[in-house]
Amino acid sequence: GENVEQHPSTLSVQEGDSAVIKCTYSDSASNYFPWYKQELGKRPQLIIDIRSNVGEKKDQRIAVTLNKTAKHFSLHITETQPEDSAVYFCAASSGGTSYGKLTFGQGTILTVHP
Amino acid sequence: GAGVSQTPSNKVTEKGKYVELRCDPISGHTALYWYRQSLGQGPEFLIYFQGTGAADDSGLPNDRFFAVRPEGSVSTLKIQRTERGDSAVYLCASSLRRDQPQHFGDGTRLSIL
Numbered sequence: 001g002e003n004v005e006q007h008p009s010t011l012s013v014q015e016g017d018s019a020v021i022k023c024t025y026s027d028s029a030s031n032y033f034p035w036y037k038q039e040l041g042k043r044p045q046l047i048i049d050i051r052s053n054v055g056e057k058k059d060q061r062i063a064v065t066l067n068k069t070a071k072h073f074s075l076h077i078t079e080t081q082p083e084d085s086a087v088y089f090c091a092a093s094s095g096g097t098s099y100g101k102l103t104f105g106q107g108t109i110l111t112v113h114p
Numbered sequence: 115g116a117g118v119s120q121t122p123s124n125k126v127t128e129k130g131k132y133v134e135l136r137c138d139p140i141s142g143h144t145a146l147y148w149y150r151q152s153l154g155q156g157p158e159f160l161i162y163f164q165g166t167g168a169a170d171d172s173g174l175p176n177d178r179f180f181a182v183r184p185e186g187s188v189s190t191l192k193i194q195r196t197e198r199g200d201s202a203v204y205l206c207a208s209s210l211r212r213d214q215p216q217h218f219g220d221g222t223r224l225s226i227l
Contacts, residue, residue: 001172006156034215043118043218044157044205089156100145100212101170104156 002027004092006105014113019080021108023090024072032093033066033073034102039086047088048075080112116140118219120206126225129198135191135222139208146189147216148181149205157205163189164212196226 034049091102119138149157159173183189207216
């Protein structure tokens with residue numbers, strides 16, 4: 001089955017800096033890659049997603065890039081703010097009978113210092 | 115509109131007991147998913163429903179776990195003979211269709227004493 005590796009496990013930045021979180025996946029059939037933000041004790045919230053027919057997608061300060069050949073995708077947050085502090089999870093969804101089933105990475109704890 | 119609703123928010127029970135966890139998806143969402151999240155980990159897939167049928171139950175850890183969605187809306191996750199290792203946050207998500215983004219509920223925090 002699919003395996004998703006996420007790095008780094010913790011990331012500490014100063015307010016205004018950029019943050020980058022990277023994920024690799026194992027199943028070349030995976031075609032959908034969402035990113036979720038989870039604050040302590042809260043539900044995972046979808047912040048951005050990308051499909052395999054697109055190489056990059058941006059939404060204000062957040063962008064995601066996908067390299068299908070290398071089987072990795074990354075989350076980029078620019079001009080970080082203290083409220084960006086949370087745990088971020090990447091995920092991948094395969095096609096076929098597993099379509100819709102998300103396999104998550106281990107998470108990255110992002111801390112933005114004022 | 116209302117998001118995914120899960121009840122109870124917290125459940126504490128003794129080892130060996132039976133528990134039911136409920137999920138109300140977003141209205142009109144045909145796909146419903148159950149995940150389990152242990153402390154410090156990402157959610158792990160349990161089961162996926164398309165309408166009333168379980169399209170993929172490959173993540174259920176053993177036959178003590180069972181889920182239903184009899185009318186294609188509300189779903190119940192049932193755990194028999196609970197064990198301490200079942201303690202986790204059980205998350206439910208729904209999507210308009212299986213190829214659409216999944217939206218999560220707040221989860222049920224299950225503690226087995």
